[in-house]
Amino acid sequence: MVSRKLVASVLVVAALAAAGVVFRPDRAIRVATGVVAHNVCSKTFVSGLDPQTVFTETTDREGLRRLRRGLRYSVDRAGKIVDASLLGWLGSRAAFHDGFGCVLLHGASEPYIPKSDIDALKAAKNPPLLPEIAGASVVEPSDPALKAALDHAFEEPATPPFRRTKAVVVVHDGKVIAERYADGIGVDTPLLGFSMTKSVVNALLGILTEQGRISPSLPAPFPEWRAATDPRHEIEVEHLMRMTTGLALDETNSGFDPSSQMIYLHNDMAGFAAKAAMIAPPGTRWAYSSPTTQLLARIIRDITGGPEQTLAFAWRELFNPLGMQTVTLEFDGAGTLQASTYMLASARDWARFGLLYLNNGEVGGKRILHEDWVDFSAAATLGTDYGAGFWTNRSEHPDAKGRVRLGMPHDAFFASGDLGQRVVILPTQHMVIVRLGDAVDPTGDIRGLGRLVKEAIAATGR
Secondary structure (H helix, E strand, O other): OOOHHHHHHHHHHHHHHHHOOOOOHHHHHHHHHHHHHHHHHHHHHOOOOOHHHHHHHHOOOOOHHHHOOOEEEEEEOOOOEEEEEEOOEEEEEEEEEOOOEEEEEOOOOOOOOOOOOHHHHHOOOOOOOOOOOOOOOOOOOOOHHHHHHHHHHHOOOOOOOOOOEEEEEEEEOOEEEEEEEOOOOOOOOOEEOHHHHHHHHHHHHHHHHHOOOOOOOOEOOOHHHOOOOOHHHHOEHHHHHHOOOOEOOOOOOOOOOHHHHHHHHOOOHHHHHOOOOEOOOOOOOOOOOHHHHHHHHHHHHHHHOOHHHHHHHHHHHHHHHHOOOOOEEOEOOOOOEOOOOOEEEOHHHHHHHHHHHHOOOEEOOEEOOOOOHHHHHHOOOOOOOEOOOOEEOOOOOHHHHHHHHHOOOOOOEEEEEHHHEEEEEEOOOOEEEEEEEOOOOOOOOHHHHHHHHHHHHHHOOO
């Protein structure tokens, strides 16, 4: 039975919304229902996971945990629609489109769905440049130490917060030497990368830079910022990549912040982000911000020519050369790549992506990323442990030093997503380690990741 306190809270929210107050808890709750609808949709219809399990794991996190007694969801398998609400109020709806994942529906407007033939895009004329990293079967570790490392990665504590590891893949010298998957997940199961999608945007920009079509040092090409009197015209592409734009787009995951509202309340996410005001000169202030990556997605869309051209570019220049065949790229309602959060791929495909950076932007003797792109991406920003689309240990920041103490080498850098999605690139060790799951502790189980990396390195004698 729903508590009286929860009902009272909902009534207060409704009263505040009706009054039109500036502080809008109704929007924050709609962010919560949007998270539930979108994640249940993507993980049910793309990943093929059980929706009730997804709902339980999605709502077992700070913020959503406070509302979950009142959160409701339903799955229309025939229509491939997921609805979520708080006691029937402030609902969100996500719709699945084959090949394009899920998109949230806002009001009466129909979202733009690319008209691309994904199967045709996957059918590359040439074989992958990256040699195959494993056969069809799960690679069981032959080394007892590696087996122990996987055992530890999948261990659950007796009490919350739980780790919920879904997949681990260890690649050494270009081959998978150990991998393991949770029940219901296999080598081809596409899994949400969340903010690891930002690292894929980095790769697309690196390819465009190598092709001479963009440069990090160029002003960000947004008509909204072009006026000489508009201080935003000084924002460069690199500022967007390093999250140092100075725009009022800080991310707190509270539901009230512009980042959360951009992702879950707006069709045109980049259009929303482009309206943000300046609060600091570009390059002087760092703040984690998904909207800055969404602005980069609009730049990619404009350079390539549109949603369909973005997809063709990504498959032709990135996914097919790496042999990444399980990728689903999701788009916002305006037809721009949902660049901050919603790419899905198998753990092996995430590992293939990591190998591009391990190999310094070259695959099969062909340079894909600009020659200094990897070092540029892994270089720390303004004393933080964030680079340009990647987190990095190449920093004196306390968090970077803490990871080194856990066993992650100083030259390591990694793609990182919510709930502990990680692709760790270890250049000195010639290794890539992927961990995917639903770890709800605030660090995304960084201690567990550190132990996995340390033990995998020790097992390979590096």
